[in-house]
Every structure is written in C-alpha cells, then in structure tokens.
Amino acid sequence: MIAQNIGFLIIAIVMIGAALRVVTTNNVVHAALWLVVVLAGAAAQYILLAAEFVAVTQVLVYIGAVMVLFLFGTMLTRARIGAESDLNNSYKKLGIPVGLIMLAAMGLALTDSFGDEKLPESAKVVSTQEVSDQIFGPYLLPFWALSFVLLAAVVGAIVLARKD
Amino acid sequence: MIALLAEVPYWGQSLLRVLGGLVAVLLPAGTIVYVFLFKMMSFMQSRLGPMEAGPYGSMQLFAEVGKWLQKEDIVPDRADARIFKMAPIIVLVSTFLLVVVVPFGPEAWFTDFETGVFYALAVSSISVLGILIAGWSSANKYSLLGGLRAAGQLIAYELPMVLAVMGVVIQAGTMNLQKIVVAQNTGAMFGLDAIGHPYVISQFFGFIIFMIAIQAELTQAPFDMPIAESELVSGYMTEYSGFRFLIFFIGEFATAGVFAMIASVLFLGGWGVPFVWFGWTSVDDVANWMNIVGPLIMFTKMMLLVFIIMWIRFSYPRLREDQLQRFAWKGLIPVALLNIMVTAILKVVF
Numbered sequence: 065m066i067a068q069n070i071g072f073l074i075i076a077i078v079m080i081g082a083a084l085r086v087v088t089t090n091n092v093v094h095a096a097l098w099l100v101v102v103l104a105g106a107a108a109q110y111i112l113l114a115a116e117f118v119a120v121t122q123v124l125v126y127i128g129a130v131m132v133l134f135l136f137g138t139m140l141t142r143a144r145i146g147a148e149s150d151l152n153n154s155y156k157k158l159g160i161p162v163g164l165i166m167l168a169a170m171g172l173a174l175t176d177s178f179g180d181e182k183l184p185e186s187a188k189v190v191s192t193q194e195v196s197d198q199i200f201g202p203y204l205l206p207f208w209a210l211s212f213v214l215l216a217a218v219v220g221a222i223v224l225a226r227k228d
Numbered sequence: 229m230i231a232l233l234a235e236v237p238y239w240g241q242s243l244l245r246v247l248g249g250l251v252a253v254l255l256p257a258g259t260i261v262y263v264f265l266f267k268m269m270s271f272m273q274s275r276l277g278p279m280e281a282g283p284y285g286s287m288q289l290f291a292e293v294g295k296w297l298q299k300e301d302i303v304p305d306r307a308d309a310r311i312f313k314m315a316p317i318i319v320l321v322s323t324f325l326l327v328v329v330v331p332f333g334p335e336a337w338f339t340d341f342e343t344g345v346f347y348a349l350a351v352s353s354i355s356v357l358g359i360l361i362a363g364w365s366s367a368n369k370y371s372l373l374g375g376l377r378a379a380g381q382l383i384a385y386e387l388p389m390v391l392a393v394m395g396v397v398i399q400a401g402t403m404n405l406q407k408i409v410v411a412q413n414t415g416a417m418f419g420l421d422a423i424g425h426p427y428v429i430s431q432f433f434g435f436i437i438f439m440i441a442i443q444a445e446l447t448q449a450p451f452d453m454p455i456a457e458s459e460l461v462s463g464y465m466t467e468y469s470g471f472r473f474l475i476f477f478i479g480e481f482a483t484a485g486v487f488a489m490i491a492s493v494l495f496l497g498g499w500g501v502p503f504v505w506f507g508w509t510s511v512d513d514v515a516n517w518m519n520i521v522g523p524l525i526m527f528t529k530m531m532l533l534v535f536i537i538m539w540i541r542f543s544y545p546r547l548r549e550d551q552l553q554r555f556a557w558k559g560l561i562p563v564a565l566l567n568i569m570v571t572a573i574l575k576v577v578f
C-alpha cells in the first residue's frame with residue numbers, strides 16, 4: 065500500500081498546484097489547460113483505486129469532450145494571447161469561503177461515513193461487466209432519470225440556439 | 229515468450245515495451261509514407277516519385293527527416309511560445325498512448341487492458357487538444373481557423389466512431405481487444421467455422437462507418453477542411469517548421485497506422501487466424517510461433533486498410549464545411565444508432 069500512498073501524494077500535489085494555477089493565471093486558455101492537468105490527475109487517482117472504467121470515462125468525457133468544447137468556445141469568442149487584466153472580479157473574496165465550506169462539508173461527509181475503514185490490501189479491479197450490471201440492475205431508475213435530465217438539457221439548448 | 233520475459237527484471241521489461249512501442253508506431257508510419265504517399269500517389273498521377281535516394285528512392289524518407297532536423301526551430305514573435313512548442317508533442321503522445329492497447333499476438337501485447345476499445349477511443353480524443361492549442365498559440369488567423377475547423381470536425385466524427393465500435397462490443401461481449409480477436413477467430417457463421425467470424429461481415433455497416441470516421445479523424449481528404457491548403461495555407465500547422473512540423477507529420481501517418489490496426493482488430497480478426505485451422509480451442513492453445521506471425525498478419529491487414537484510406541484520399545475532392553458536418557450528424561450518426569439497435573436485438577434473439 066505504501067507505493068499507492070506515494071503515488072497518491074505525488075498526483076495530489078500536482079493536482080493542487082495545477083488547481084491553484086487555474087485561478088491565478090491571467091490567461092483564459094492557460095487556465096483551461098491547467099484544468100486539463102487537474103482532470104487528468106483525477107483520472108490517474110481512479111487508476112490508483114483500480115477503477116479503470118471510471119478513469120477512462122473521465123478522460124473521454126472531461127478531457128476529450130468538455131475541455132475541448134470549453135477551449136472551442138473561448139477561442140471563438142475571447143481568447144487573446146498574453147496576459148489579460150480584467151479576468152479577476154470582485155466576487156473573488158466570496159469564492160474563497162465558499163470553497164472552504166465545500167471542502168469542510170465533503171471532508172466531514174467522507175470521515176463520517178468511512179471513519180477508520182481501510183481499503184482491502186489487494187484492491188480488486190472492478191470489471192466493466194459489474195459496473196454495467198449495477199447500472200442496468202438496481203440503479204436503472206436513477207440512470208433513466210439522469211438520461212431524461214440530459215435529454216431535456218439538449219432540447220433546451222437547441223430551443224435557445226434556434227432563432228426562428 | 230512470457231517465460232523468456234519473466235526472467236527479465238521489471239525495468240528491463242519496461243524498456244523493451246518502450247522500444248516495442250517505438251517500433252510499432254514509427255515503422256508503420258515510415259512504411260505508409262514511402263509506399264503510399266511517395267510511390268502510390270506518384271503512380272496514380274503518372275510519375276515516378278522519388279528515385280534518387282537509395283534503390284527506387286527508398287531512402288528518401290531519411291533524407292527528408294535529416295532535412296527537417298537541420299532547419300531552424302522558428303517560433304513566431306507574437307505566439308504563445310510555451311504552448312506553441314507543447315502542441316505537436318501532445319498530438320504525438322496521444323498516438324503512442326493509443327498503440328499501448330493493440331494486441332499483436334497471443335502473448336505479444338503491451339498491456340492486456342480490460343476496457344481496451346474504450347481506452348483507445350478516449351486517448352484518441354486527446355489529440356484534438358493539441359490541434360486546438362496549436363491553432364490558437366500560433367497567433368495567426370489561418371491557424372486559428374484551421375484549429376477550430378479541426379476541433380469541430382473531430383468532435384463530429386468521434387461520435388459515429390464510438391457508436392460503430394459499440395456494435396462490435398455488443399457482439400463480442402467484451403471491450404478487451406485481445407478477447408475481441410479471440411471471439412472473432414473462435415466464432416462460426418451458420419455453423420461454418422472455416423473462416424471464423426470476422427465482424428466485417430456481420431458488422432458491415434459498423435465497418436463502413438468506422439472507416440469513414442477514421443478518414444475524418446485523420447483529416448485525410450475528402451475530410452481535409454482543417455488544413456485546406458487553397459484557403460488556409462496549412463491550417464493549424466501553418467506556423468510550424470523544422471522538427472515540430474516533422475512531429476505533426478509523423479503523428480498524422482502514425483495515427484493512420486494505429487487506427488488501421490485498431491480497425492483490423494475490431495473487424496478483420498486482428499493478429500489471429502481461425503483457430504480451427506490448427507485445432508486450437510482457446511487462446512491458451514495458440515502456438516508460440518503466432519507471436520512472430522501474428523504481428524506480420526496485423527501489419528498486412530494494416531497496410532490493406534491504410535491503402536483504402538490513401539486511395540480515397542488521392543481520389544476525391546474536398547467536402548465543404550457544411551456538407552462535412554451534415555454528413556456526420558444527419559447521415560452517419562443515425563445509421564450508427566440504427567446499427568446498434570439491430571445488433572442488440574439480434575444478439576438477444578440468437
């Protein structure tokens with residue numbers, strides 16, 4: 065388990081550093097690229113937890129789709145090269161306490177529900193088949209509900225984008 | 229093979245894997261450029277192509293690489309230098325990550341990844357990032373337009389590609405590329421097991437959609453809007469010169485090779501021959517010599533598929549931007565969805 069802990073530590077430090085750069089850098093595209101590093105770090109953490117399906121999904125959805133659309137959008141509208149001065153606004157001070165409250169709430173939830181419980185020594189790789197058996201078995205209803213939410217969002221986006 | 233490798237220490241195995249990966253990426257890329265880009269295109273245009281360097285110009289590629297390496301590494305004045313330098317490397321790294329899951333023989337693989345196809349589709353989408361930031365960081369309107377066109381095109385054609393693969397995954401019942409190969413070579417059609425069950429027959433529409441989608445993913449004509457040289461100079465590559473251009477160039481043809489390998493694994497039976505020919509019943513029975521013959525079979529199939537890709541590239545004129553998007557969203561994606569539905573129903577019925 066020591067090797068995993070060291071791996072976790074290295075990836076976590078890289079992720080924290082990249083996350084800080086996301087908010088401190090003064091170029092929109094640089095911020096987006098630092099965010100890619102954070103998301104890739106999350107994928108690496110999933111691999112450490114032997115959840116390869118979730119890790120690959122993270123790469124496909126967040127890096128391959130969300131970040132590409134994000135960059136696409138900023139490049140179409142307002143992405144100058146070099147530093148921009150008007151990236152920070154007055155809500156900055158509000159953001160820090162909100163972030164800290166989120167951290168406390170999530171930390172509390174995790175320590176409260178797992179406490180001193182430890183992962184088994186030899187982490188078993190969860191096969192994709194088990195994941196799909198769970199999704200299309202006990203979790204079918206939430207899965208459908210989520211699909212409808214996404215469908216509604218897609219229809220809404222099309223309605224908003226159509227001029228006629 | 230495994231017994232041989234087991235005595236090598238872990239660092240040695242890793243080194244061998246890295247070397248194997250370099251060979252698996254660069255050798256096909258070089259062969260594709262010489263055989264198809266230099267020779268086949270020339271013959272189609274009634275000319276000889278390179279003839280001076282080496283017999284039949286076969287050393288031309290080394291001369292070209294040498295030329296590129298000597299050139300000055302120019303970064304435009306107003307470009308975002310760090311990102312400008314990073315972009316081609318991201319594109320090439322995504323190719324190297326892609327080859328990792330391709331099986332070349334019963335034991336000749338880099339990693340036996342359970343979610344192989346899914347991983348391949350995921351890392352292939354990383355190259356879009358490299359192309360986008362290459363276009364943006366060049367500080368050139370042609371580059372930016374090329375980058376944006378490329379991103380729009382790659383997103384549009386990634387969907388039919390994923391959906392076409394889904395049919396194969398449903399039929400094989402696994403996402404592991406090695407198991408997909410075994411399923412095709414142990415399967416039988418209508419009780420005939422002499423040629424196994426290559427999915428190109430039962431997933432014919434999936435195969436066609438996949439081939440069209442990789443043609444677009446590789447930005448080969450008729451889908452070369454992003455680098456349309458008559459409008460955009462050279463698209464997102466306009467400002468690149470010297471070895472950074474070389475990296476883009478290698479990336480383009482190496483990705484063509486790797487995608488063709490993945491297509492041959494998914495649809496043509498990969499490294500395998502139908503197991504009944506030699507009386508094998510499972511992957512454990514497969515004779516050791518398949519670790520040598522397997523990669524050669526793969527290479528042959530890859531060359532065949534790249535030949536088709538290049539043939540189309542040299543034959544058809546470029547699609548317009550709106551035709552290109554309409555073709556993906558209104559043509560390929562509905563057909564791919566229909567293909568999944570039919571495959572799923574037939575899978576349940578039989």
